[in-house]
Amino acid sequence: MNKKPSFYGVMYFINIAIFSGVYFFLFNDSFSQPLSYPVSLYFSVVTATTLGFGDVIPSLDKDFLLLTISFEVVLGVVIIGLFLNSISQKLSDQKDHQVKLERIQETEQWMSQAMGMLRPVIELELRTLSQYYKFTSLEEKGKFDVSPEIHFTNEYYKQIVSINYFAKFHYANGSEFMFAYFFRENERFQDKLEKFLYKYAHAIPMETLVRLNRIQDHHFLQFPTMAKQMHLIIKQQKSFPEWPKDYPMQSDGMKEMNLTTCENFHSLLLETIKEIDTYTSDEPVLLKIDLSNNILPGVGCARQ
Incomplete structure (x- = not known):
């Protein structure tokens, strides 16, 4: 000794x-x-x-x-x-x-920089999730910022997972299917997350890397893609399909699976948000909700 x-x-x-x-x-x-x-x-x-x-x-x-x-x-x-x-x-x-302290400081610096670059990527997805909430909401409550940890509840999951991807919302100069909007937004998010991982994969812990890969490839992000494929298949059979009579209804088992998938995606997102808040000195990451009906698309438009 x-x-x-x-x-x-x-x-x-x-x-x-x-x-x-x-x-x-x-x-x-x-x-x-x-x-x-x-x-x-x-x-x-x-x-x-x-x-x-x-x-x-x-x-x-x-x-x-x-x-x-x-x-x-x-x-x-x-x-x-x-x-x-x-x-x-x-x-x-x-x-x-x-040497160990220097390595820890270097790691902390890299993590701080990496989390600072990851923050806008995650905030991009939060903006998409706020649209999920707006499109499926039935009440106009104005604008508010809320902690994702507080807002992500069972009621929230049940609300957004019930979205009608085949509904159309109307802009001032046109209209668009819900699945088209979310498909485009999810692609933007996945592309930015892919670029982040390409640059910072070496600087983040393996646990964080695995979690971000799971988020990037998560089945929740594929829901609009599946709706788009369903729409194309039905459109081949009928020129102007109508919701809901021309679309098969989801079974209770499918609804439950979609709800579980939604909860899992948000739990991974919450873990990442907590990590970002730990390493960045800015204000905590918030979910920004805007339920103003005068801003298109309107509140509850996905329930049409």
């Missing part, structure tokens, strides 16, 4: 003090001249440090004394070695810690 350098430093001085006492009390008459305690301490220091000046000479016929001196020399060398190794280890640990 590696100890701090101070531990071995204390052990070294304790070693010197103990052996100085041994020389003074047990071997005082075994040297070329009687030892005072300061001299025995001096001899212990010289011995432990392997300096060996030769001014204090032990009797060579005292075997136990010679063994004691040899033991102190070996013990002193070992403690010094451990002391130096501990210092080296401490310096290495400090360097590793500094």
Whole structure:
């Protein structure tokens, strides 16, 4: 077990003090001249440090004394070695810690930059989701900004998943199927998310990367595409199909599956929004709802 350098430093001085006492009390008459305690301490220091000046000479016929001196020399060398190794280890640990801190700071900088670039991409999808809410709402409540975490409720999921993709909303200069609008908006979102991943995939954690890939390819984003394909198939059979009489109704099982898919997509989106809010210093990401009927398309137009 590696100890701090101070531990071995204390052990070294304790070693010197103990052996100085041994020389003074047990071997005082075994040297070329009687030892005072300061001299025995001096001899212990010289011995432990392997300096060996030769001014204090032990009797060579005292075997136990010679063994004691040899033991102190070996013990002193070992403690010094451990002391130096501990210092080296401490310096290495400090360097590793500094490198680790620099890597963490670099990672945090990359994440902050990446989340800053991801924010407008996610906000683009939130604008699309706000349109889902507006098109399926029956009440005109004006404008409000709300936290997605608060707004994404079971009632919200049930409302937007009931959207009629085959309804048309009318602009000032034309009209468009719901599925065409959402198909186009989803393609924009997926394209921008793809560009973000291409540039920042190396800078974000694997968990975030997997989640964003799941969002990009999520089945919820395919609902308008499926509606478009259904419309084309039915249009081949009838020139001007009408909703709902010319379209097959969804089964209860299909509605439940669509609701589960919707909830899963929003939960992935919420995790990403929380991560963005963690790394960006701007205002928290909000869902901006505009239920003003004077702005086309109007409130509840998807229920026509």
